[in-house]
Amino acid sequence: MLITFEGIDGAGKSTHTVLLAEWLQSRGHRVRILREPGSTQLSEAIRRVLLDVQQQIDSVAELFLFCAARRQLVQEVIRPALEQGEIVICDRYADSTFAYQGYGRGLDIAMVEHVIAYAIEDVVPQATFVLDLDVATALARRGRRAADVADRMEGASRQFFERVRAGYHALAARNPQRVHLLDAAEPVEGLQERIRTIVAGILARQSAERVA
Ligand code: Z5A
DSSP states (O other): EEEEESSTTTTSHHHHHHHHHHHHTTOOOOOOEEEESSSSSHHHHHHHHHHHHTTOHHHHHHHHHHHHHHHIIIIIIIIHHHHTOOOEEEOOOOHHIIIIIIISSSHHHHHHHHHHHHHHTTTOSEEEEEEOOOHHHHHHHHHTTOOOOOOOOTTSOHHHHHHHHHHHHHHHHOOOOTEEETTTTSEEEHHHHHHHHHHHHHHHHHHHHHHH
């Protein structure tokens, strides 16, 4: 099972990724936490380039770099882990590209979706949690973190993040079964409880299907 967390930075993805993994592990599941871009040697190298403030990266080149990092991760880690029955939780995945490169950068959405599909093939999440937060609050949360220096992506304008947020809203409207749009202004505990309830429901359905 593949679960992904999405949202503008500072929304709480990393926080909920770890809490969900701990809960699933306590229930006996084998869980793997990954982040995007990253989590393979090549993907981490691409991440360093993508986030480097010294780089001037064309938007289409940026799209290909994110998808190259993802393709490597899918082939090297995610697909084999899923085949072994592990639960994979990814802090960002393909929907980030839809929101950031499609809506944020304003690239042609059909082209972006085509490149994403080519990179991930059939490795689509069973559940995606979009942590929805207004941009000002997200930026304030990010700013509270110690030693926070804006990377190349974080240095984008406030309007850019507003477009990214709109992209996530569009994504949720288009994929109501898979994508759960959650209010990330809620306290962590209540939000995590709702996430666990949704995941528990999917796991119960999966085990009922295996028995049938
Ligand atoms: N990117 C892209 O453009 N295209 C792509 O395809 C992909 C990525 C995959 C990667 O950044 C950048 O690449 C990202 C998108 C782009 N750039 N931007 N901008 P990253 O992986 O380094 O960082 P991030 O994904 O943006 O995450 P983050 O900044 O680490 O934020 P977060 O994981 O969403 O939040 P957090 O660290 O869990 O929480 C932030 C703080 O808020 C922390 O102090 C928490 O304790 C606090 N928090 C969390 N939840 C709450 C609640 N509910 N209430 C109050 N406070 C809370």
